[in-house]
Amino acid sequence: MDSTLQEDPPCNRFSEFMQVLAVLKWILTFLFLGPVCVLLITWIFCSQLWPLLALYMVWLLSDWKTPERGGRKSEWMSKWTIWKHLRDYFPIRLHKTANLDPQQNYILGYHPHGIMSIGAFCNFGTDRAEFSHLFPGLKPYLTTLGGNFKVPFYRDYLLAAGMCSVTHSSIDYLMSHHGTGNAVVIVVGGSAEALHCNAQSHILTLKNRKGFVKKALIHGSSLVPVYSFGENEVLHQCHFATGSWKKSLQDMFQHWVGFAPCIFYGQGLFSSTSKGILPFRKPINTVVGKPIPVPRIQKPSDEQVQKYHALYVSALLELFNTHKERFGLQKSDSLILL
Numbered sequence: 001m002d003s004t005l006q007e008d009p010p011c012n013r014f015s016e017f018m019q020v021l022a023v024l025k026w027i028l029t030f031l032f033l034g035p036v037c038v039l040l041i042t043w044i045f046c047s048q049l050w051p052l053l054a055l056y057m058v059w060l061l062s063d064w065k066t067p068e069r070g071g072r073k074s075e076w077m078s079k080w081t082i083w084k085h086l087r088d089y090f091p092i093r094l095h096k097t098a099n100l101d102p103q104q105n106y107i108l109g110y111h112p113h114g115i116m117s118i119g120a121f122c123n124f125g126t127d128r129a130e131f132s133h134l135f136p137g138l139k140p141y142l143t144t145l146g147g148n149f150k151v152p153f154y155r156d157y158l159l160a161a162g163m164c165s166v167t168h169s170s171i172d173y174l175m176s177h178h179g180t181g182n183a184v185v186i187v188v189g190g191s192a193e194a195l196h197c198n199a200q201s202h203i204l205t206l207k208n209r210k211g212f213v214k215k216a217l218i219h220g221s222s223l224v225p226v227y228s229f230g231e232n233e234v235l236h237q238c239h240f241a242t243g244s245w246k247k248s249l250q251d252m253f254q255h256w257v258g259f260a261p262c263i264f265y266g267q268g269l270f271s272s273t274s275k276g277i278l279p280f281r282k283p284i285n286t287v288v289g290k291p292i293p294v295p296r297i298q299k300p301s302d303e304q305v306q307k308y309h310a311l312y313v314s315a316l317l318e319l320f321n322t323h324k325e326r327f328g329l330q331k332s333d334s335l336i337l338l
Contacts, residue, residue: 022085037154067149068170073162083128094129098290102137102181105221113193114231119284175219220296225289225316229327234279238263289319
């Protein structure tokens with residue numbers, strides 16, 4: 001079984017203009033909303049509006065755990081028309097290969113990270129890729145770094161956009177306090193994988209990423225591999241030589257902050273032949289694989305974790321190899337696991 005519900009949108013100048021605005025909004029939000037919120041807080045603190053900030057901070061103390069308690073997704077926001085234009089810019093398409101029983105819980109491993117995980121957000125953070133129609137009864141929870149929720153105001157935007165913290169306590173809560181029908185989406189490779197993003201190769205940081213498998217065993221949640229063909233191709237990255245000061249700066253930033261800044265480029269705002277910050281108009285096809293049944297083991301051993309990690313890797317490789325030619329890759333293309 002392999003299905004997708006979206007149809008190609010009609011091509012006209014107005015729709016193309018709206019698509020560019022939607023993608024530009026996404027890029028600017030990704031790059032600047034956090035720093036802008038920090039500047040806004042500083043300005044309010046130094047102005048006569050500081051009592052409002054004080055009230056917000058008091059409320060924030062009571063809301064501090066929300067990112068680890070299922071979040072606060074806005075169903076209204078997930079259906080914004082702007083996300084439809086974001087979807088159609090590339091376009092982004094969601095495909096399923098098997099039904100997922102809403103009477104169970106799942107941990108979906110998303111690959112690859114790419115530069116911005118655009119496919120992950122569009123498919124699982126919004127409902128514009130029609131996740132709710134393809135997988136009725138399931139509620140996706142897209143997880144991200146817990147540090148992203150420490151910036152006031154910015155955290156509230158992320159929560160409304162349907163994101164939760166990827167911390168251990170957050171996943172434990174989602175798997176044990178929300179009944180069934182939960183699909184926790186984890187971009188397994190994280191920021192380390194983003195540094196390997198390359199349109200010519202398919203490199204995943206996965207060999208030593210086993211925490212999500214252990215969580216699946218503890219809660220008896222099925223593992224589901226997900227691969228987005230095209231995620232690595234919509235933006236190009238400037239790679240720095242090992243040992244160079246630029247590479248060292250990236251590594252240091254990742255060590256202290258939790259993610260590494262990627263220097264990337266796409267096409268220009270007014271011309272597809274010039275360089276700029278807009279992604280290339282290349283399709284992103286996200287394929288959700290078959291679930292891997294996992295037993296509930298309260299204290300899984302290292303051997304048990306390794307066993308199901310190997311099963312997961314095998315299923316992911318099969319998913320990639322089965323669909324790679326359909327979505328524009330060559331038969332000789334293969335995954336490289338680090």
